[in-house]
Amino acid sequence: MTRTNLNRSSKLAALVASVFVLLSAVATPVAAVSVAEENVPSEAEVGEQVSATVTLDELYQNPQWNTWSVAGQTNLTDVTWTVTYYDQTGSKVGSDEFDGQNFTGASVNSDDGISEVDVKVTGTVPDVTEFDYEDEQQFLLMGLSQTRDGGASNPINTWNAHHYTAESAEAREAIANAENAISEAGGADTQQAEQSLTQAIRAFNGENPDFDLATELATEAENQAGSAQQSSQTMQMAMYAVGGLVALLAIVGGVFWYRSNQTTYDKLG
Incomplete structure (x- = not known):
């Protein structure tokens, strides 16, 4: 690289540094009290x-x-x-x-x-x-x-x-509880609970909210989510039971088949 190119590079670097310092100074707010x-x-x-x-x-x-x-x-x-x-x-x-x-x-x-x-x-x-x-x-x-x-x-x-207000705080807590219940019921059919929750939030919002209705709907949503979770768990347990029964029948059938074959073999012998 020639001396001219070096000088140009140095000047360019200095210019970039100056611009950066200037921008930093502009972007940094002046501290007050x-x-x-x-x-x-x-x-x-x-x-x-x-x-x-x-x-x-x-x-x-x-x-x-x-x-x-x-x-x-x-x-x-x-x-x-x-x-x-x-x-x-x-x-x-x-x-x-x-x-x-x-x-x-x-x-x-x-x-x-x-x-x-x-x-x-x-x-x-x-x-x-x-x-x-x-x-x-x-x-x-x-x-x-x-x-x-x-x-x-x-x-x-x-x-x-x-x-x-006391009423809005109660409604907000009820809605939050319903949200948690729906979240904890993950995997269950919570569509009905989610609809009730949406209606509760709608009753909460606006210039003329109905906090009693919001609390009632949120409590309903929480109960619906709990029922959905319980139904899901019951169904899951039933499926486990059926699976266990099928496995047991398969084992019993296998034993029966084995013994039948053994009896037939003994008679032939």
């Missing part, structure tokens, strides 16, 4: 009052803002936010309270010695607008972002939770 701890429920019943708390640290690194504000949003109702500030020793240096599903203005300033921030939201779990068995209903429990005067903003994190 870190979430050090979180105490957030994963599910809650409609109408129940719940609380969620997260602790933020590494407050001034990415981006390097010495002054900024915490902003939050939630789908809880009757909401109260409590923002508490701590220094490097863990001592409380201040707190703020806000009402409503959205808040801004919880100021974080390095000059105040703030090293950690606790954000707590308390409120009532909202109603479910539409139920779907395959996709558990979620609501925004807490969403936090880092904001600055002038409009600059960085998302910190969001936390969603599953919300349900």
